[in-house]
Amino acid sequence: MPEFEPKIVAFCCRYCAYTAADLAGSMRLQYSPNIRVVEMPCSGTIEHGLILSTFEKGVDGVYIAGCNLGDCHFLKGNVRAIKRVAAVKKILDEIGLGGERLEFFHVPASEGTKFAQVANEMTERIRQLGPSPLNKNAAGNAQKEGGQTA
Amino acid sequence: MIVAQQKPVSEIAQMISDCKKVLFLGCAGCVTVCLAGGEKETDVLASAIRIKRTLESNPLEATTFTCTRQCDPEYIVGIDNLVKDVDAIVSLACGVGVQYLAERFKDKWVVPALDTKFIGGSVVHGLWEEKCGLCGECILHRTGGICPIIRCSKSILNGPCGGSQHGKCEVDKDVDCAWQLIYDRMRALGKLDKLMEIQPIKDWSKSRDGGPRKAIREDVMIDE
Structure with missing residues (x-):
């Protein structure tokens, strides 16, 4: 059986992590191809509902990447994002999906290597956890769903 | 305003565990202001319970809507078409809204998603305190x-x-x-x-x- 390749959505602040992704590309850094980057105007624009609906669509992991504390372009957006992520982690634990599938990372714009490191770290974490039970395209789940495949 | 807080997701899920199709009904009045039962909270709750039910191999068809107010009959008259096919209504209003729904939709199972706490106001964003007895x-x-x-x-x-x-x-x-x-x-x-x-x-x-x-x-x- 092929190794499970997780699908991970990374909500990235345009002032830091998204710019760091560009830098990682310019530096020709290799990082996990499992992440799908979504540009956000600020990590503080993330909402509880958006994270949950992303999981509902079957992704295996989600992370939000924002600025270092004190560096937010909008002053406290990253602080708010951290609190929201903590709240959604609690919900995920309560409903049985597991809060460890969600994380917040600080990725400054100047650190392309940190962007690549975070992408690899999250991919490895989700690979260890296995596919989300909501991921209908994952091999094990497809069988449960009656042979549905990607 | 009336200040309410959401019950634990597992408790709400238990109330509708035998229902297949459920309407999650928010209220755009007080509970929107105290961030307990507005449009956002309604979507989050519906999403959380849909995921929980899917994981339990007991899928739930959940629809969401947010009334202008659940404590005025004229605003719940308009949701007749949404209620028609559901097994239950989860109300994210205060206790008044839940009772108005139960009175209008006599053949429907109506359950509260919130604990109605008190009449009060906000101190800072995210903190409310009781002010009127x-x-x-x-x-x-x-x-x-x-x-x-x-x-x-x-x-x-x-x-x-x-x-x-x-x-x-x-x-x-x-x-x-x-x-x-x-x-x-x-x-x-x-x-x-x-x-x-x-x-x-x-x-x-x-x-x-x-x-x-x-x-x-x-x-x-x-x-x-």
């Missing part, structure tokens, strides 16, 4: 705009009591003694003499002691 006969003009009915732990009308120490209430060091606040404010306003006036015994029949209450304004009632 709904006693039915306001006495704030006699107490410097500070309500002893709800802000005094004993609801006494001639405080402070012996449990007031350094401006705090004996029940909790974080609770201000309402009567200390009243005294300080009346003194600052130069109205301490008002506190010396003899007041009649409070008529508690105008509060909950008189049973469920009604408020009527005949001049605005529409004759059918």
Whole structure:
């Protein structure tokens, strides 16, 4: 059986992590191809509902990447994002999906290597956890769903 | 406003565990302002329970809608078409909204997603505190705009009591003694003499002691 390749959505602040992704590309850094980057105007624009609906669509992991504390372009957006992520982690634990599938990372714009490191770290974490039970395209789940495949 | 807080997701999920199709109904009134049952909270709750049910191999078809207010019949008349096919309605309104839904949709299982807490206001974003005891006969003009009915732990009308120490209430060091606040404010306003006036015994029949209450304004009632 092929190794499970997780699908991970990374909500990235345009002032830091998204710019760091560009830098990682310019530096020709290799990082996990499992992440799908979504540009956000600020990590503080993330909402509880958006994270949950992303999981509902079957992704295996989600992370939000924002600025270092004190560096937010909008002053406290990253602080708010951290609190929201903590709240959604609690919900995920309560409903049985597991809060460890969600994380917040600080990725400054100047650190392309940190962007690549975070992408690899999250991919490895989700690979260890296995596919989300909501991921209908994952091999094990497809069988449960009656042979549905990607 | 009425301040409410959401029940645990697992508790709400348990109430509708045997339902296949459910309407999650938010309210755009007080519970939107106190971030307990507005449009966002309704979507988050529906999403969380949908995921939980999918993981339990008991999928749930959940639809969401947010009324202007659930405590006015005219706003819930409009959701008849949404209610028609569902097994249950999860109301994210205060206890008033839940009862209005149960009265209108007599054949539907209506459950509360919120615990209705108190009448209060916001202190900072994310923190609300109780301010009104709904006693039915306001006495704030006699107490410097500070309500002893709800802000005094004993609801006494001639405080402070012996449990007031350094401006705090004996029940909790974080609770201000309402009567200390009243005294300080009346003194600052130069109205301490008002506190010396003899007041009649409070008529508690105008509060909950008189049973469920009604408020009527005949001049605005529409004759059918």
